[in-house]
Amino acid sequence: MIPVVVILVYLALIAFIGSVAFKKSRENTEDFFLANRSIGPLVFFLSIFATNMTAFAILGSSGQAYRQGIGIYGLMASSSCFVIPLTIFFIGTRLWALGKKFGHQTQVSFFRDRWECNHIGAVIFALSAAMLVPYMIISIMGGGTVLADISTSADTHQPLIPYAWGCAVVAVVVTLNVFLGGMRGTVWVNILQTILFLCFGAVAVAWISHALPHSFSYYVGNLASDPKTRFLVTRERMPPQTFWSYTLIPLSSIMFPHMAIMCFSARRVTAFKQTVIAYPIAILAIWLPCVFLGVLGFATLGKIHDPDGVLLRMLQTYAPAWLAGVLGAGIISAVMGSDAHQVLALSTMFTKDIFVHYGGREKFGESRSVHFARGFIVVVTVIAYLVALALKEKQGIFEIAVRYAFSGFAAMSPVMVAALFWRRSTQWGALAATLFVAASLIGTGLLQGTPAPPRAAAAKPTTNTVASAAALTNAAPKSAATNALAAKPAAAGPAAGKPKEDIIWQIGQGAEAVKILSRAPNGDVRFLNGYMTVFPMVVGSALCMIVFSLLTKPPSKTTIDKYFSVSSESAGQNVH
């Protein structure tokens, strides 16, 4: 009961913040979508971090660490520590300047102006929206699941807040916050969320270390000395190809519409300075305790039914109820922090890239554009809520969609780089890259969804193993974020050994064989002996951008001068 009360107080606080932000707002789109481009350095850092951190940073990271060991930190956290600040430094700052100078509020509005294109911008909008919507739906599903889990009574095993109500609570609070407060309300809430987030890990580790019967060294030493569990404290089951190719995934960060839109909202470019330096430290503060506790969960709790709930289980076992409540609030805040930005981003994109671009503002006026944006927020959240209810049992499909969205956004990064830094790039290059990414996502989805062969056959490499058993949902992983690895050891038990993979297309036989396409036991498609599909997608997208740009007519000299002339360096880039 105590955790539920803590969470409900927290949710009420968020709704209140939204209403205060509403009183400060003005009836124009720049204020509603970008808080009048007035976000200061500290709030900017806290917001951009909250935008990018989902519930996976707490629950998923510990769950994956429970399954796959400490390697998860290097795979996902430290690669983000390297890539995300660099993309904010090189791309985010340029986007900010272009927004200030030319009034852009979305990536698509920049692309349209930069490449003198119209409908190609709509294609990029469509792909971005298609990749963002599943993310939003799964946020609501995650919120409903967490509220149900936390409120489940140990005696009756019945949730005090059922899944449907939990989804509704999250949807309503997010809608109220975004509907009333727009970007201002969202970032104010982010301050609270990120602080809660950053403090949680250290507090949990400190508390649990006191409550455990033995020291951390004892448990880690036991894991390391047992051959069956040693993989949890090493990376011996983690393919280096996967580890390397995962470093491309964080390229998606700056291409997420909500991240790019955040970059437009800063008051000063100097706000980026503190952000890029503090960002890796903030990732460390959240991920290190969660990954460590996930591994420790295996040592202390043994096998559990739901690895993603390992942190909750540890807190329930070793910490007081109020701390579990704070954790619940932290998780819900993570869910809602990113969800609010996604909803706002979709609303911004739809209003600016479709409604305004195709004449809505001229017809209805600026004030009505804000009304339209608010109406869109309500409609899209209601639809997401209904989908979350109707397809509760098919959550795995959305999880897969979100995973591929990360690859998709990462593969769109060459488009942004070309727009900012390559004057010869053209709209046709951008279209080719966008279509390539869309086709790759559909192709990968079909390959993943294609039934896997029976186990006995799977052990035998063949060039056509696509046409056999096991449905998509069986292949679907539990967790929303990674599944980057070929193993799910804890689910099968450490003694189960190395899981088999399905070969889809192989050249050669025996030790000389090259696996062009294969499918990991969790269903993920792999390329060229184990690389993640993000690798060929990023390379292919970059090639499409280069080749089709060189083959087609560049934008007019006026446009190129606008973005690249010496006098315009301040707005964009310093390329000569």
Next chain:
Amino acid sequence: MMKKLLLLLMILAVYAAHQDLWNWGKADPLVFGFLPIGLAYHAAYSIACAVMMAVLVAFAWPKHLEEQEPPAK
């Protein structure tokens, strides 16, 4: 020119340091008595990334973009 080259080399070196193949199968030594070396290494790597970004801010900051900033109040 030399400054740009050195900064580029720094970025490449930090990127290369992420692929710590030498720690792949190792759990020992346990840093601070409980952190497996592979985890401690990447925790330290995260701090190194922050240092790298501080160096970039100090020596490669796109100062020309500050012209777009609104005047200070």
